[in-house]
Every structure is written in C-alpha cells, then in structure tokens.
Amino acid sequence: xxxxxxxxxxxxxxxxxxxxxxxxxxxxxxxxxxxxxxxxxxxxxxxxxxxxxxxxxxxxxxxxxxxxxxxxxxxxxxxxxxxxxxxxxxxxxxxxxxxxxxxxxxxxxx
Amino acid sequence: xxxxxxxxxxxxxxxxxxxxxxxxxxxxxxxxxxxxxxxxxxxxxxxxxxxxxxxxxxxxxxxxxxxxxxxxxxxxxxxxxxxxxxxxxxxxxxxxxxxxxxxxxxxxxxxxxxx
Numbered sequence: 001x002x003x004x005x006x007x008x009x010x011x012x013x014x015x016x017x018x019x020x021x022x023x024x025x026x027x028x029x030x031x032x033x034x035x036x037x038x039x040x041x042x043x044x045x046x047x048x049x050x051x052x053x054x055x056x057x058x059x060x061x062x063x064x065x066x067x068x069x070x071x072x073x074x075x076x077x078x079x080x081x082x083x084x085x086x087x088x089x090x091x092x093x094x095x096x097x098x099x100x101x102x103x104x105x106x107x108x109x110x
Numbered sequence: 111x112x113x114x115x116x117x118x119x120x121x122x123x124x125x126x127x128x129x130x131x132x133x134x135x136x137x138x139x140x141x142x143x144x145x146x147x148x149x150x151x152x153x154x155x156x157x158x159x160x161x162x163x164x165x166x167x168x169x170x171x172x173x174x175x176x177x178x179x180x181x182x183x184x185x186x187x188x189x190x191x192x193x194x195x196x197x198x199x200x201x202x203x204x205x206x207x208x209x210x211x212x213x214x215x216x217x218x219x220x221x222x223x224x225x
Contacts, residue, residue, distance in 0.1 A: 043203050043216040044154065087153065096142055096207040096214055102153040 002102075003027060006088050009104035017078045021104050023071040023088030031093040033064055035073045038085045038103065047073075047086070078108045113137050114206045116217035123194055123224055130190045131220045133204030139184035140206035144214060145177075148201040160187050194224040 006023045013019050025033075033050040048055065050062040050071050061074040071088055088101035113136040123129050133143055141162050146154040158174075160166040160181035168174045178190040187206075191198055201221050205214040 041201070041219075041221065043219045045216070091212075094212065096144070096212050097156070097159075098214060100153045100155075 003099045004088055004090050004101035006086075006101040007104045008102075010107060011104060012107045012109055013078055014109050015078060015080060017108075018074065018076045019078055019106060020075075021073045021086050021088070021106075023073075023101055025069050025071070025088075025090045025099075027090065027092070027099075028069060029092060030069075030090045030099075032091040033071050034089040034091070034098075035060075035062055035071075036087040036089050036100075038087055040085075044087055044089075044100075075106075078106075080108050080110060082106060083108045112208065112213075112215040114204065114215045114217040116204055116220050118220060119218060120221040121223070123222070125195055125224055126193055128190055128192045129194055129222060130188055131202055131204070131222075133187045133189070133206065133217050135185045135206040135215070138206070138208055140187075141184060141209055142207040143181055143187040144205045144207070145179060145187075145189050146203045146205070148203060148219075154203060157189075191222065194222070196224045198222065199224045 004025050035047040036044040037047045038044040048057050050064045052064050054063045059076045063072045085103040085105045087103045090099045115134045117132045143160050145157045148154045157172045158166045158168045160179045162181045166179035181187040203219040204217045207214050
C-alpha cells in the first residue's frame with residue numbers, strides 16, 4: 001500500500017463548479033497534513049495545512065479524519081487559475097520529512 | 111522570508127557528462143536540505159537528505175556514487191549528477207529546512223535533459 005494515495009484524476013470541471021479531492025495515508029503516526037499546489041514545470045507550493053477541526057481559506061476547505069486516515073480538499077466556485085496539480089502531503093512528528101501523494105490534476109474549463 | 115533558489119533552472123547535457131545543481135537558502139540558515147526528483151506525471155520522490163558538514167543520507171534505490179551531494183555551508187547544498195544518462199532526465203527540486211519550525215521551503219527546480 002502506498003503511503004499517501006490520492007484520487008487518480010484528472011478532474012475537468014467548468015468554471016464555477018465545486019470539486020473535491022480525497023487522500024488517504026497509511027502511517028497512523030503522521031502528525032501534520034498539507035495540501036500543496038503544483039503548476040506545470042514548477043515547484044510545489046503550500047496551499048494550506050489541514051487540521052482535525054477542519055479549516056477554510058476563502059474558497060478552499062480542508063478536512064482531516066484521523067480515525068479514517070483520510071484528508072480532503074474542497075474547492076468552491078472554481079476559477080481558471082485553480083488549474084494545477086494538487087498534492088496531498090503528510091509529515092511525521094518532530095521531523096522534516098514530507099511524503100507526497102502522486103497528485104490529482106485539475107483543469108478548470110471556461 | 112524563507113526564499114530558496116536553485117541554479118541552473120534548466121540544463122541540457124550530453125550522455126556521460128556530469129552536471130552540478132546548486133541550492134541556496136537566501137535569507138535563512140538551513141542545517142538540513144533535501145533533494146527530490148520528479149518524473150513526468152509522478153510525485154516528488156525524496157532522493158537524499160543532506161546535513162551541513164556531514165554526509166548525506168540517501169533513500170533506498172538512489173546511488174550515492176552517482177548523485178553526489180555536498181552541503182558545505184548553512185546556505186548552500188549541491189547535487190552533482192555524474193556520468194548522466196538519458197534516464198536521469200527529470201525535474202530536480204531542492205528544499206531547505208528551518209530548524210525552528212521543521213518546515214521545508216522549496217526551490218524553483220532544475221529541469222535536466224540528458225541527450
């Protein structure tokens with residue numbers, strides 16, 4: 001089983017749509033969780049951290065379910081500029097080491 | 111703050127030659143830096159972790175004699191791909207870690223093409 005698994009995608013959605021990405025992780029000792037965004041031929045950039053209580057940043061909402069080892073990202077009112085690959089990332093406690101999912105590609109279509 | 115640069119941003123080299131990639135933390139000191147590789151449509155895979163002044167720790171399956179890492183100062187780590195082959199063509203990304211927060215900050219990446 002892969003350490004971090006994501007929806008295979010790609011997701012092609014019209015502007016204004018709501019889209020949800022899912023992710024599961026295998027290491028129950030993982031402590032920190034993130035969604036990164038990666039544009040084509042660029043480095044990954046932190047989109048948001050994910051907390052058990054759920055957190056929202058504008059049109060983006062992230063949720064964490066530790067019992068199910070499941071992370072989600074919801075994007076509302078999709079914009080063309082949201083087109084990118086979204087990476088689910090997991091980190092252990094007291095450690096730098098990040099484990100990346102394969103990513104899910106999102107294309108928002110006019 | 112927390113800016114990381116990489117140089118070069120892209121490089122094309124002939125098979126059999128060596129290529130050096132530099133990773134610099136511009137506004138903070140990084141005792142730990144990481145080197146990743148990303149093939150098309152694949153995730154970032156950690157190649158090695160380098161600590162300033164000591165030998166790098168390589169992930170399983172990564173040849174340490176082929177991918178030479180030097181972390182001689184708190185702001186600079188280098189990755190040298192020796193005797194490059196076409197299968198080494200990839201996107202190489204470094205990151206630098208801040209000790210106070212255990213956060214990683216990514217460089218912009220280097221696209222290597224070996225012909």
